[in-house]
Amino acid sequence: MSETSSLPVAPIDGRTRVVVILAYPTHHVRTPTFFNARVAALGLNAVLVPWKVSPAQLPAALEGLRLVENLAGVIVTVPHKQQMAALCDGLEGIAAHLGVCNVARRTPDGRFIGRMYDGVGFVTGLRGQGIDPAGKRALLLGAGGAATAVAAALLDAGVRQLTIVNRTRDKADLLVAQLKAKRPDAAVGSAEGAAGQWDLIVNGTSLGLKPEDPLPLDPVLLDPSSLVAEVIMQPAETALLLAAKARGCRIHRGEHMVTAQIDLLVDYLLG
Amino acid sequence: MSETSSLPVAPIDGRTRVVVILAYPTHHVRTPTFFNARVAALGLNAVLVPWKVSPAQLPAALEGLRLVENLAGVIVTVPHKQQMAALCDGLEGIAAHLGVCNVARRTPDGRFIGRMYDGVGFVTGLRGQGIDPAGKRALLLGAGGAATAVAAALLDAGVRQLTIVNRTRDKADLLVAQLKAKRPDAAVGSAEGAAGQWDLIVNGTSLGLKPEDPLPLDPVLLDPSSLVAEVIMQPAETALLLAAKARGCRIHRGEHMVTAQIDLLVDYLLG
Numbered sequence: 001m002s003e004t005s006s007l008p009v010a011p012i013d014g015r016t017r018v019v020v021i022l023a024y025p026t027h028h029v030r031t032p033t034f035f036n037a038r039v040a041a042l043g044l045n046a047v048l049v050p051w052k053v054s055p056a057q058l059p060a061a062l063e064g065l066r067l068v069e070n071l072a073g074v075i076v077t078v079p080h081k082q083q084m085a086a087l088c089d090g091l092e093g094i095a096a097h098l099g100v101c102n103v104a105r106r107t108p109d110g111r112f113i114g115r116m117y118d119g120v121g122f123v124t125g126l127r128g129q130g131i132d133p134a135g136k137r138a139l140l141l142g143a144g145g146a147a148t149a150v151a152a153a154l155l156d157a158g159v160r161q162l163t164i165v166n167r168t169r170d171k172a173d174l175l176v177a178q179l180k181a182k183r184p185d186a187a188v189g190s191a192e193g194a195a196g197q198w199d200l201i202v203n204g205t206s207l208g209l210k211p212e213d214p215l216p217l218d219p220v221l222l223d224p225s226s227l228v229a230e231v232i233m234q235p236a237e238t239a240l241l242l243a244a245k246a247r248g249c250r251i252h253r254g255e256h257m258v259t260a261q262i263d264l265l266v267d268y269l270l271g
Numbered sequence: 272m273s274e275t276s277s278l279p280v281a282p283i284d285g286r287t288r289v290v291v292i293l294a295y296p297t298h299h300v301r302t303p304t305f306f307n308a309r310v311a312a313l314g315l316n317a318v319l320v321p322w323k324v325s326p327a328q329l330p331a332a333l334e335g336l337r338l339v340e341n342l343a344g345v346i347v348t349v350p351h352k353q354q355m356a357a358l359c360d361g362l363e364g365i366a367a368h369l370g371v372c373n374v375a376r377r378t379p380d381g382r383f384i385g386r387m388y389d390g391v392g393f394v395t396g397l398r399g400q401g402i403d404p405a406g407k408r409a410l411l412l413g414a415g416g417a418a419t420a421v422a423a424a425l426l427d428a429g430v431r432q433l434t435i436v437n438r439t440r441d442k443a444d445l446l447v448a449q450l451k452a453k454r455p456d457a458a459v460g461s462a463e464g465a466a467g468q469w470d471l472i473v474n475g476t477s478l479g480l481k482p483e484d485p486l487p488l489d490p491v492l493l494d495p496s497s498l499v500a501e502v503i504m505q506p507a508e509t510a511l512l513l514a515a516k517a518r519g520c521r522i523h524r525g526e527h528m529v530t531a532q533i534d535l536l537v538d539y540l541l542g
Binding site for chain 2: 007009010011012013014015016018023025026027028029030032033036047048049050051052053054057060061062063064065067068069070234
């Protein structure tokens with residue numbers, strides 16, 4: 001158990017508003033710890049609980065959630081961020097542009113309206129650790145749910161160059177095209193491999209969640225001058241972060257992306 | 272806020288098993304307070320949250336709950352106890368006999384198996400307050416979800432006579448027939464009104480939940496020698512209990528029915 005496991009949870013009664021976090025699996029999920037502590041600190045009557053639903057069952061499970069009148073909404077994590085965006089009745093902001101969401105509030109008539117805070121959360125988390133992405137050469141691994149939003153937010157934050165590497169190159173190219181549609185002059189492209197000079201390397205894949213996962217890049221490519229960042233929260237230090245430390249790199253844990261967006265999530269769902 | 276509102280809730284993380292309490296409305300529900308405190312005391316990783324679903328939406332909402340792999344089960348209260356029994360894939364014990372349930376565990380393949388603990392909870396709660404129903408002349412108001420189970424439990428506990436009064440007499444007669452099917456010699460019958468000599472009067476209707484509700488019986492019928500008991504938990508003292516106190520009767524609050532069955536619910540759902 002980590003030092004955060006004893007953070008408080010507000011009392012639960014018949015007037016409590018519920019939020020569920022959709023994930024599969026759920027054991028790595030740490031958002032409830034931070035979310036519930038913030039809810040308790042604010043004196044709100046609400047609670048976030050894990051909701052383990054497989055991708056195949058997500059549409060039917062969501063139909064059930066539409067009917068729950070005290071459900072404030074859902075938080076969405078691996079592997080549901082893209083499917084959930086497709087299932088939402090409306091998307092706002094960057095979620096609409098990129099087709100991913102990590103939160104959806106439930107309207108009183110049972111519709112879900114999605115937003116995506118992972119990008120702003122990731123960049124806010126970096127800045128909170130004294131790291132400004134502006135002017136940096138950035139490598140992003142992955143082109144899925146969280147990676148998509150991190151890419152957009154890194155461009156917004158003024159990285160000098162953003163290179164996206166994905167197992168399937170086509171998906172990386174598609175993301176580059178999406179990003180350029182909104183920012184025609186953006187210095188963003190895809191690459192076949194991770195070789196290069198990077199100030200900032202971000203793992204935006206889910207590789208590292210499971211002990212048997214391969215590393216998302218070959219650690220011989222890690223230079224001590226690079227900062228290596230994760231979006232994975234559990235384990236707190238993934239195999240990639242451990243390899244990066246061993247190579248002398250500064251590391252940035254995945255939990256910052258979530259803790260930096262807790263206030264946004266609380267405000268959107270319960271405000 | 273009552274003195275119980277600050278009881279602890281165990282930390283919630285990605286491995287937490289969830290139980291929902293199906294109710295409509297939910298504001299009167301107090302089971303989460305007691306259930307979560309017991310879970311915390313036992314060191315279990317689980318949480319009970321309110322789930323506000325209308326009777327018309329209950330079947331569809333339940334289809335969604337079948338798909339949630341970390342859902343341990345559901346607790347069921349007004350007005351769902353009879354409909355839920357019909358929706359269960361299996362019923363055990365008195366729930367099967369009477370067609371009512373107040374709890375259903377979810378099997379790993381998404382089936383719901385129901386039980387009914389309100390009767391044993393009510394009688395255990397009485398005994399916990401030093402009241403033995405054996406030999407007593409009992410009047411039961413109502414023939415719905417909780418009342419049905421209370422009736423059976425009072426007969427099991429050896430009341431001398433049980434009289435059931437319900438707004439629609441046919442429903443009371445049907446319950447009497449159900450009870451006699453299992454206990455041909457039971458001293459149980461229905462009556463048109465509440466007049467009579469009663470050692471124990473139990474309100475098993477939901478009248479008293481809402482401030483505008485009429486009393487479930489005319490208070491001029493209350494004799495100071497009668498003990499007047501509730502199954503309603505919120506308000507803690509219903510209009511009936513207040514009227515009974517004013518007439519000099521001993522009263523027995525509805526919360527005892529729930530608190531006396533918490534261990535049974537925890538064991539069935541999480542054991």
